[in-house]
Every structure is written in C-alpha cells, then in structure tokens.
Amino acid sequence: NAGVMQNPRHLVRRRGQEARLRCSPMKGHSHVYWYRQLPEEGLKFMVYLQKENIIDESGMPKERFSAEFPKEGPSILRIQQVVRGDSAAYFCASSPWTAGTGNTIYFGEGSWLTVV
Amino acid sequence: SQQGEEDPQALSIQEGENATMNCSYKTSINNLQWYRQNSGRGLVHLILIRSNEREKHSGRLRVTLDTSKKSSSLLITASRAADTASYFCATDALGNQFYFGTGTSLTVIP
Numbered sequence: 748n749a750g751v752m753q754n755p756r757h758l759v760r761r762r763g764q765e766a767r768l769r770c771s772p773m774k775g776h777s778h779v780y781w782y783r784q785l786p787e788e789g790l791k792f793m794v795y796l797q798k799e800n801i802i803d804e805s806g807m808p809k810e811r812f813s814a815e816f817p818k819e820g821p822s823i824l825r826i827q828q829v830v831r832g833d834s835a836a837y838f839c840a841s842s843p844w845t846a847g848t849g850n851t852i853y854f855g856e857g858s859w860l861t862v863v
Numbered sequence: 864s865q866q867g868e869e870d871p872q873a874l875s876i877q878e879g880e881n882a883t884m885n886c887s888y889k890t891s892i893n894n895l896q897w898y899r900q901n902s903g904r905g906l907v908h909l910i911l912i913r914s915n916e917r918e919k920h921s922g923r924l925r926v927t928l929d930t931s932k933k934s935s936s937l938l939i940t941a942s943r944a945a946d947t948a949s950y951f952c953a954t955d956a957l958g959n960q961f962y963f964g965t966g967t968s969l970t971v972i973p
Contacts, residue, residue: 751905780960789951789965790906803960838905840961851896852961854905 749774751841752821753855760862766826766833768858772841779822780840780852781814790838796822829862836860867895867952867964875970882939884967886952887932893955895928897937900949900966909937909950944973 752771760766772779777798782790792806796816807814811829816822826833836859840852870885886895894913898906912919912928912935919926925938939946949968953961 753905782963790963792960792962795960806960840906851908851911853908854898856905859903 751776751839751853751855753837753839753858755858756856757859758861760829760860762830762862763828766829766860766862768824768826768837768839768860769821770824770839770841770855771821772839773853776841776843776853778842778844778852779816780842781822781824782838782840784836784838784857786835793824793837826860829860831862834860834862867954867962869950869952869964869967871967872965873968873970875972876942878942878944878971878973880942882942882946882969882971884937884950884969886935886937886964888935888952888954888962889933891930895926895935896953896955896961897924897926897935898951898953898963900951902948906951939969942969942971944971947971 751773754769779796781793784790794807794814795803799818811827813825836857838854838857840854842850842852844850867886867888876882896911897909899909900906910921910926912926923940928935947970949966951963951966953963955961
C-alpha cells in the first residue's frame with residue numbers, strides 16, 4: 748500500500764527556469780494539499796485541491812505559482828521563473844476527506860528545490 | 864498568521880527522560896494533531912485528538928487538550944535517541960486545511 752509519492756526528491760534549478768513537482772496521493776485519496784517549508788521553519792499551507800478542482804489557494808503566491816490535480820495522473824505544483832527565495836522543501840499530503848472531518852492527512856517525503 | 868505555535872522551540876534531554884512539548888492556537892478547532900519530522904524527511908502522523916477529548920494515549924505518547932486555554936501538550940515518556948526529531952502540532956480550525964506551527968526540535972542524548 749504505497750504512501751504519498753513525490754518526485755523528484757531533489758531538484759536544482761537556475762534562476763528563471765521552471766520547476767515542476769509531482770505528487771501521487773495515496774490510493775483512494777482524492778484530496779491533495781501542498782505545503783512549503785523553509786529551512787528551520789514550520790509548514791506553510793499553499794493550496795488544497797480535489798480532482799480537477801482547486802478548493803483553496805489562499806496560501807499560493809499570486810504570481811509564478813500554479814497547481815493542478817487532473818482527473819488522471821498526479822497533482823502538479825508548478826513554479827515558473829524560479830528565484831532563490833523559492834528554495835525550500837515542498838510537501839504534498841493527501842486525505843480521503845476534507846480537513847475538519849477528523850481525518851488525518853498523510854505526507855510524502857517532500858521535494859527539495861534548490862535555486863542556484 | 865499560523866494557527867499553532869509550539870513551545871519550546873528546542874529541547875534537549877537525556878535518554879530515558881520524559882519530553883514535554885506544548886502547542887498553543889488561536890481560534891476554535893475541530894481537531895488537533897501531532898506530527899513528527901526527522902531531518903530531511905516528510906511528516907509522520909503521531910496522534911489526533913478531537914475537540915471534545917481531553918487526553919489521549921498512544922504507546923509512549925500522551926496528548927492533552929485544553930480548549931479553554933487553546934493549548935495542547937505532547938508528552939513522550941522514557942525517551943529514546945530515535946525520538947530525536949522535530950514535532951509539530953496541526954489544527955484544522957478553518958475547515959479546508961491544516962495549520963502547522965514552527966515546531967519543537969527535540970534532541971535525545973544517548
């Protein structure tokens with residue numbers, strides 16, 4: 748029973764390039780969350796998606812960042828024209844139902860983005 | 864601003880001792896959860912406590928919740944070197960997401 752799968756685990760991009768981070772939720776989970784963690788800090792919520800829908804993107808920067816969770820395939824977090832400040836660990840989590848219903852969200856191992 | 868804040872930020876104890884971490888939050892919640900994160904790894908769920916519960920146990924873990932004070936504590940008894948990690952509380956006050964604090968970094972010295 749595979750857990751939440753994220754890839755790549757480590758990604759190096761030059762300033763101005765694009766970064767694409769992928770997340771396959773646990774089997775049977777249709778809710779996906781993306782969080783960002785800066786060094787020595789906690790996790791900051793970015794976006795919450797269900798299949799083909801963005802439910803809450805209140806934590807997403809207004810520019811350069813986008814997320815999708817298509818009907819088929821993994822959820823994608825896309826960062827265009829990366830800057831050094833985007834260097835962070837990006838975590839995906841999934842759950843069978845929405846937060847607030849007493850269920851746990853399960854995290855992947857994260858994707859570490861380094862912008863040089 | 865973030866919903867949960869852990870205290871202390873860092874804690875160092877000897878193996879065998881108990882470790883206590885606290886979490887404070889700002890608004891009413893449905894549930895509070897504790898997670899562990901080993902360096903360079905993802906978060907692992909430890910325990911969930913609902914707003915109508917006051918205490919919960921799981922192995923060497925004991926979690927309390929005081930909704931009147933908007934705080935929770937995580938107690939790890941008889942700590943082991945393998946417990947060395949960062950510990951985060953997460954609340955789901957606003958429905959669509961979980962809010963995490965900045966974590967407590969626990970070091971257990973063998």
